[in-house]
Amino acid sequence: MSPEPILVEQLSKTYQVPEREGGFGAAVRSFFKRKYKDVKAVEKVSFRIEPGEVVGFLGPNGAGKTTTLKMLSGLLHPTSGRASVLGFTPWERKSDYLRSMTLVMGQRNRLSWDIPAADSFLLNQAIYRIPDDEYKKTYKELDELLELEPLMKKPVRNLSLGERMKCEIAAGLLHRPRVLFLDEPTIGLDITGQARIREFLREYNRRTGAAILLTSHYMADVTALCERIIIIHHGQLKYDGGLTDLSRKIAPFKLIGVMLSDADSHDLSRYGTEVQNEEDMDKRYLQVRADEVTRVTSQLLADLPVHDITIADPPIESVIEQAFNQ
């Protein structure tokens, strides 16, 4: 067994995208001579993920997250760079490699639309050569965590979005992969559904020691599952490290919230940068450097009619947004 499940070095992917202006003339011209534009989806990204690690892969839309996952699961050939997962080069697409990893993407993947999920599960059992007893055991575990049984007999097309996602994830894990690439695994699920998938993934990781690389737009997925995050933006790696370190490195600020009598009449600009907090309109918020917090707090208390005061870390969303924009 290789020492590290995922090793990525200088991985790049450039798409050639046909482009033309609108209008009839341009359409005719493009028929004879097409113009292509190079779009750098991923640019010289390097990282390494150890066995058992759960890593959140973050970035705004179009940052190159999915492209990276597709390369690591062998769907896409990179333009340059190297990657090794469990000792395999993913895009060589060796059967032994495909049997030991999984890629869960969106809604439509492993399940046949027109037939009950149970049939697709049995097909996967055959494809991944899962012995009967092991299959039963894994299915039982999946059923306990995801409550699959009531869904198995219905044609997949008749399942709700969330039900389908549960079945997709289960279908992708029947063969007990050692590496999981999950693209938005909780998309379309309600709050309980999301929490259940999270709990399930944490449990799966604990039981099997599988490495997980996941993207999500739900920050709760990331904070619940990942100790480490990788941020990419415009195809380039912006941050790779602990989730807790992120705020310290990217945004070493705290938010001080104060509730004042006749709140609007005071000028707070000399204490720090005032910021909006949509969730709490009763207080006014100041962004203050972490090492200034004690000084500013005591000054506020001394100078102003403060009813209530809170000190908190900035929300992870806004920290990550700052990281994108750096």
Add this chain to the structure above:
Amino acid sequence: MLNIFKRLWQVNWAEQWQYRANLIMYLLYWLVSPIIYLSVWTSIASAKGSVNGFTAGDFVNYYMILLIADQFTSNIVIHNFAYKIQDGSLSGELVRPIHPMLTNTLVNNLAFKALILAGFTPVWLVLTLIFKPDFSGVTWQGVLLSIPAMLLGFIVGFLLSAAITSLAFWTTRVYSLHEFYFAVILLFSGQFVPLTLMPKIVQDIAQYLPFQLFMYYPIQLILGKLTTAQIIQGFVVGLVWLGLSILFFNFVWRRGVKQYSAVGA
């Protein structure tokens, strides 16, 4: 591997059942053009006595067997695969440790054929009552030999269609390309007209092409119209094309998968 095919069969068979109405449309589509050619040629032959020695009865025999050969050798790869490349739904199949074309798509075609055959058989029997073919020339040797011949025709046809369908990795216009390929088949397989009625030069070319394996060659085998030398030549040409189509498909597929951009989710 056998187990995989068994499960694939179950899934694809169940899927095909979901599309029964669709299947009937396919069946009609498949029947229409041979029956038109049959009707046109028999009426010309009856009016003139014969066309280059082909009597109306000969045309009836030829096209009634053609309907069978067509059922066994044709495929629907373009219809159930090209869109997966174009909309990215192939991704789900590509991450599985089995070949998407040579397992799932192959079985899907077979399930389709099995089901359509069930609808085809009664229709064919009714057609024999209408057109009254004379099968007195049919020999059991011919029928037996036609089985491996049609199998060869199906495999070669499947691989060629698979290779052409795989061009969808590069172009979104693969359907028009396939239409052109279809026209070539129409001409050189003996569907439009029995190859013996074609100009000499076309016949000379056609006997070395793979398309006669789809229709003309097995039909003539069944009708007992081929000499031993012609039978051997047909199989040799078929086997050579089998090798060539394997190489061709592999060549296109390997490059295509590298080209794949896994669009969409």
